[in-house]
Amino acid sequence: MNYPFYFDAGLGAMIAQAAIAALAGFVLFYKTVIAVIKGWLGMRKEKKNGSFDSSYEKDPENN
């Protein structure tokens, strides 16, 4: 970053990110635990057709 920034990033938004990240850590941990439990119960989540990842898969031009 060697030039002045050209839009207001929001100082508050920068400060708030520590709290947001902490909450996100909690959410990710909770989701991981749920996913493990669902895995034990055999409730595996099917990969959705038309999902974000599927749109970049097997792209002949990019492989």
Next chain:
Amino acid sequence: MLRHPSSYRDPSGFMYKENGLYYRRINPVFFKEYNQAKSEGIYQKLFDKGWLIPHKEISSSDDKIIIQPEQLGFITYPYEWSFTQYKHAAQLTLRIQIFLLENDFSLKDASAFNIAFHKGKAIFIDTLSIEKYKENTPWRALKQFNEHFFGPLLLAQKHGGSFLKTLQYSINGIDLKEVKRQLNFTARFNPIIYSHIHLLSKFQDKNQDETDENKEIHLSKASQIKMLKALEQHIDAMTSVENTEWSSYYNEINYQETSFQIKKELIKEWCRDVNAAKVIDLGGNDGTFAKELLPQTDQIIVSDIDQPAIDQCYLNMLRSKEQKIIPMVCDLMQPSPSIGFHNSERDSFTSRVINFKPDVSMALALIHHITLTGNVPFEMSAAYFAQLSKYLIIEFPDRTDSWVTYILDSKREARHLFDGYNSSAFAKAYQKEFKLIKSEKIQGTERTLFLFERHER
């Protein structure tokens, strides 16, 4: 060198057009960043993933570097995307930022206008947004990301697809306080929504005076990645009720399968006759007819007023890995205007279509809506279509068609105002702008298909 009217915010460089092609000029202030990203293979890795528009370096001197990005056939703006398109554009921005962080780079902004749909999928087009990551700094584009992406998506999920048009009237994104106001009270109990909307909106007015100027704001890279991953997972799981409950329009149409097939065959044949390489299907619904033309055309824009239908078109494309269709939400009675500074940052729908130079415009099962629901006289719709392309394939449902009868009945005592709605009046009005090449009644229906060629100008 004609600078693109929207390319003025970032001092790192700008887009310009020369001899019909787009180029990007990089200013000396950004040379170091650009060369670092290039030498560390960041651009190449993103090209390989299909996430960043590929470019090649054309020239390099002390005062400028010129790169030429792969050219987009047609650009659609965020306010013309369906729910899933919008979601995927948001996810792409976050995935790129996570990838960059893992490689010690970062996105300096997160505008929704940095994304385009190209060859069937979302692609990042603002190459100069990529800069070197400064250790332990928060993501300064987070607020902008929420204003451009997360806010409109949340409101569209809660209140409907019209909120996907937010950037049309608010080009710099929606104020997070406004998003907060329009969400349910219970939304705050979701930690992702609370933190990215409620908390951020509370903090957004905090200014430099209230803090120690010398105090550095720290956020570890690992924490930032966690924050972005949780946000991306939330967006990935978002659904829209109006989209999931959408049922195919073609289940409700008023003609038989054989007539449907006849119509498809006629369209294919007529497009072949006029060597149509580029087509726009106005009111194209979920792309059913556009799909028929795929083997014989290069690019097809499918536009429709119905956001869930366009969403279906996009999802179908993703499933079939189709690259030629460009789906977009557009209400022909109020197509996207030109917006931004000097009304020239983002071009209008009509102007973009004219520049796209389609060989054929298709208006199937559309004219009765424009004429009877929209009250647009035949002369005016003919003049509009004549601007767009040389050839026009248009379907005219007669007064005896059940849909037309239904619309006319709904006019009640004003029904007589539409006495002029008939095939001969239509053909006569259209022949002021076009030459009639052929017309054919679709067997088993009360509809006629016309092929017109625009008069030489």
